[in-house]
Amino acid sequence: MAPSILHPPVQLSPAAALALSQQAPAILRSSPSTVSSSPLNTLLSGSEKPEQWLQYENLILSCLRTGDDQAAHACLRRLVARFGNDNERVQALRGLVKEAEAPDNGALENVLKEYNQILGENDANIPIAKRRIALLRSMGRLSDAASALVQLLDFSPTDAEAWSELSDIYLSQGLYPQAIYAIEEVLVLAPNAWNVCSPTIAPDLSPMLMQRPSQIHARLGELQYMAASAPGAANGSSQKYLAEAIKRFSRSIELCDDYLRGYYGLKLVSKKLLNDGVKAAKQTDDSEFVLPDTHTIERLNELATAKLSEIVRHSAANDRGWRGYSEAEIAAARELLADDASAIKR
Structure with a gap:
């Protein structure tokens, strides 16, 4: 089954991500290139659909993975035109594009400074806070990323996605008891959730375990097994x-x-x-x-x-009935x- 453009592409294979990104030209051609940020005009025109903006977000992720920067920028421009430069999600997506295009660590440091500046003006900007954490981790600064996640969880202790990311960072550092504790918090917060990551926040952190309850329990079992071994x-x-x-x-x-x-x-x-x-x-x-x-x-x-x-x-x-398992x-x-x-x- 072909992947849906309405689902966040955080766990797709390279081939599936390429298939999604190849839809970008057709989607961009079929939708208006200019949109009004006025809610009144949008209501009267009747041309806007909520799925349209979700498509643009998901296309940005797939296009960045496959190197189609031009299509990613086209999607980003339409989101900016609709929601403005100060929208928190738009700021996070713009930062994500800059991260993907950064040629070296110096450019990534500049993106990190921009995140710090935005958070200095508004420390409650959760999408930017999560992008900053993801960037710190990608730069190998695991201790800083873990500290930033702890601060985020002090502010938002019911964020299951953040707990899952913190568990993964602790695991990468060999801190098994801490990793187990963090993933147990995920089970407490989302015991019956269909997945851990919400489609509305999937781009904010690095790709995480889009997990059903069975997967969360299995992940906890894996951590327990690694700790025992x-x-x-x-x-x-x-x-x-x-x-x-x-x-x-x-x-x-x-x-x-x-x-x-x-x-x-x-x-x-x-x-x-x-x-x-x-x-x-x-x-x-x-x-x-x-x-x-x-x-x-x-x-x-x-x-x-x-x-x-x-x-x-x-x-x-x-x-x-037995298809869908990864190779x-x-x-x-x-x-x-x-x-x-x-x-x-x-």
């Missing part, structure tokens, strides 16, 4: 992390029966537990989730193996199953 992890904390990882991956599968990433994570955790010979812990009074017994872990491993095999088989055959995830699942098969042969 990190060098120097104490045996007690490692067992606690693995117990939580099993719970999160199981929950992700419960929410989405054919969710490859959930089964992949469950396979990894159960395999590690069986190889390490970790024994089930006794339930404590604080109702903390503990590892199940070995028999249950073996059954979970068998379930994950069977389901991954089924997904890989049907996806390879391009069977109807990278299918390849990873096939490799994990092959490792199991080679271990049995030995």
Whole structure:
């Protein structure tokens, strides 16, 4: 299925982004090149549709990815003509275009100065604050980006997207407990949300996990697994992390029966537990989730193996109802199953 121009293109493959950007000339030709910023004129003309401005935003993102700067500028000019230079979203999109066209770090520093100046005049400009964070991260200034995100969350503690980005930055620094805490905040804020990123704010931060609830649980399980596997992890904390990882991956599968990433994570955790010979812990009074017994872990491993095999088989055959999995995830699942098969042969 072709990607929709009305959906934020933050997770598209290069081919899909190119397909969207190639729609830019036709869309620009089919819509008026000049628009009035007067609400009265807009109401009387009847030519404006809300989807039109969303199309322009998404086209800017796709065109910048594919190097079509001319079309990106054309879309930006129409947004400026409609909403004005002082509109916060327009300011963020203009900054994004400048970032994409910056030839070196010096030019990026100039964009960063512009962001600082805008925030100096209005520190409540959330789109610019998020673009500044994304720019700091892209320049490798992770500590500054994390500090800026903490400040943003002090101002807006219910921003699930910001918590998710903060978790990702902590993970890149190897700060697993902090990364886990941040993604747990996402689950608290959006336990039943269709995704974490809203289409209205997707361009403001670097591309983030456009996640359904099952994906958020699986992401938390991945963080727990990485924390348990990190060098120097104490045996007690490692067992606690693995117990939580099993719970999160199981929950992700419960929410989405054919969710490859959930089964992949469950396979990894159960395999590690069986190889390490970790024994089930006794339930404590604080109702903390503990590892199940070995028999249950073996059954979970068998379930994950069977389901991954089924997904890989049907996806390879391009069977109807089994399409949509990414090639990278299918390849990873096939490799994990092959490792199991080679271990049995030995």
